Amino acid sequence: MPTQSGTNPLSDFRNFLYLVWKHLNLPDPTPVQYDIALRLQHGPRRDVIEAFRGVGKSWITSAYVCWLLYMDPEHRILVVSASKSRADDFTTFTLRLIKEMPVLQHLIPGKDQRESKISFDVGPSSASHAPSVKSVGITGQLAGSRADTIIGDDIEVPNNSQTQAMRDKLAEQVKEFDAILKPGGRVLYLGTPQTEQSLYNLLPERGYNVRVWPARIPSEKQLAVYGERLAPYIKRLIEAGGVEGASTDLQRFTDEDLFEREASYGRAGFALQFMLDTRLSDADRYPLKVADLIVMSCNPNLAPVRTIWASSPELAINDLVNVGFAGDTFYRPMHVDTDWAEYTGTVMAIDPSGRGKDETSYAVVKFLHGYQFLTACGGFPGGYEDSTLKSLAEIAKLHGVSQIVTEANFGDGMFTKLLQPVIQKVHPCRIEEVKHHGQKEQRIIDTLEPVMMQHRLVVDPKVIEQDYKTIQHYPLERQAHYMLFHQLTRVTRDRGALVQDDRLDALAMAVNYWTEHMARDTDKAAEAHREAMLEKELNRFMEACGRGENSLVWSRV
Template structure:
């Protein structure tokens, strides 16, 4: 029977002329404890240069020494990184006094990407196999899966990459044996990290990605600011790293706290999310609208039209309310689409949809961006608004500022004040994705939802006195009641 893992680790370090630091012993004891439970699901987050991957390699050698029939799959962001761990485990098996007997005689069983130790069972899969996260894993089986640095900048710096990474990692449940062990090793590289300990509401998450995993988070410093490995990372060394890398990178990589490592101008975590729909009531001869208990004072609807064809710009309508405290409520984003099989022309189809939405959300005015396609639409939209019975005017807007400037000016102040509330239905649109990927200097890519919301935020909200002349519906926008002054003169 093999010894406990902390002793196995200390023996290996001693054979290499090294001592075992206290932080490594802490991790070793944690691994020893957690691997003994049925179907262990583990996450080890430890600061950069902690030696966590090397330590996990020693753990793999220990697991094979205790159960040679074990099959281990190592997944990394790329194959080269996974190979490093496999090679490390091979060297440990060759040189550790407790594992030398595991090395096979046949060299074809001792490769750089996979190897098979001396074992009793005849199994199709090797004892240890290295794979990149983007490779095909169909048909692979493993008793232990090590996800070693699967989240790195090149797998997490855009929304699409983060979603693709999550999708690939969910496939591991079909590879792992029923009582198998799964161990994630790494540091967070973005706010929407797979290692987050709380769900990201802005992504529509109800549980975090690694929900149910036992976690060990090991930052380089204690809460009192003392180094957990003073022999290698003195306080001065830690401060030097902070100065060199900056606070965001230091916080994520050395303190293991998710941060936006890139300089995001629009951070979705600053948004406030809500579920309530608009509440309608009548009082004192007028309509009153409210959301989440807040009475609404004004509304802005912004339509940035396009043909809505695949590959081109999207035709987007954004609706933003303002409450009496001045905070914003992004209630709805609609992508206006056309039906190629319809007998009606594309402009009429789009204007019909916008008119129905205007009626549904009590819009009193729509700002229509007339750059390009929009200059043909105002009269058609007015016609469809009249046919639908919506008491809503049309304001023609020509955008003269660069798009990046419009977006920054619209979002900067309210986001800094955390004054933008977003209905959860908006999570089904590309809005959050566009926020995450947007950069002022970036060219190309979609930002249609972002641009429409920016227009609604920055446009002058419609208040009382600016309704269409033909409007006979009850007015809901906040105004002062009319008063008549008494006079003592005749005209």
């Protein structure tokens, strides 16, 4: 039990936590649990507590709510959980502690006070519109509440954070906290992040401090990731000679137990749930990286027969807008062949707009010797307007498109029928419809991942610049969703992973068109080109020699 402080030993929440654990017939609180309790009592007004799964965050939170009411019966507390059932369980458990623990008997609600699994008052509190404790699901009724302390207890779970749309919705919902918090009040979150785009990682931008308790002593690389967020208790373990990978809380999980859980969860799951390290999880979930692209200016008519990719620091491009995850960088090529040739062809893929906020998107991809060159990509609001059709035709003309492919699923081919006369007037070329089946996200990743991982997709830097410029007319909170490279780096195999996917879908369509040509080995194609050029030079030499002999004969005559 911690050292007593002040005239009342229970003025230290750690002592109160000890009493609660004894009442529940639990072992003494662990050092990590005591450290979390200390942070709860003395942390900043806007705080995020991230601790490994199984540390007992929700139980500690219930004890903390009881302690707040013990110290001040007039205190108003709102606890927000991921779902209504979880919220009801929290309130029920907290009320049972008040009724069963002798030290809290005076807080039992009176006959004329509120007492339910949704909310309750404590005996000494005065009449108020706001109950002493109210627990609600994040999708429940938050408006109209008032609180001195708002606690987000495991507010983020897989069910409400799987897709970007879900994460955006959750990020907007918690903004309501500022409207219901009393002046001088406190907001704190306890939970485990789900992805790098977790709400908990977004909160520091809104003025919150973060404290992290991983289940194992972190490696040097992980220390760099945690930075100042790592709990001082964990730092003291390291300073005391703690071995990397050893359990930080042996009373909860032994080293052997953690190894078994790692084998059960898998590396990615364990890194996420127990180490609070999202890098491995996101590396697996988000397979498309801008670092796999080759970024170089593209000639309208010619391209090098071979381009070599590398990820050396000196090749990194830092002056382009990069919406990829941390550490995901654009790279220029390490080597560009001196031999250039005309493109095999140029395809323009168009993904017509559906309803609502979708774009009519396009991507122009040229092909040569196994490499694909993205020279244009963008989108237009709407889909059937004359201005959109004419703009698409002008883009096809500008880039010398030889083939157009359009998505036929929408409107039963109506878009293609409207586009054909405009194309024939501005830039005559073939138009082909394609139909897609199955889950879109799976199809996009299966198409792009092999090409990108082999570093055969070359992107003109102008495409990256225009991708950013062409979304500026959208509302600020929605702009990123329309960017090609935001879509590319955020797509997962989960259905509905993206809010918008139009530009990425157009790119996948264009890349897929050239897939059959990708079977050609790049080195063989380059060698064949050199042989053809050599043969051409030899023919020229022979012709020159022939003309020289004829001139000699005529001079003798």
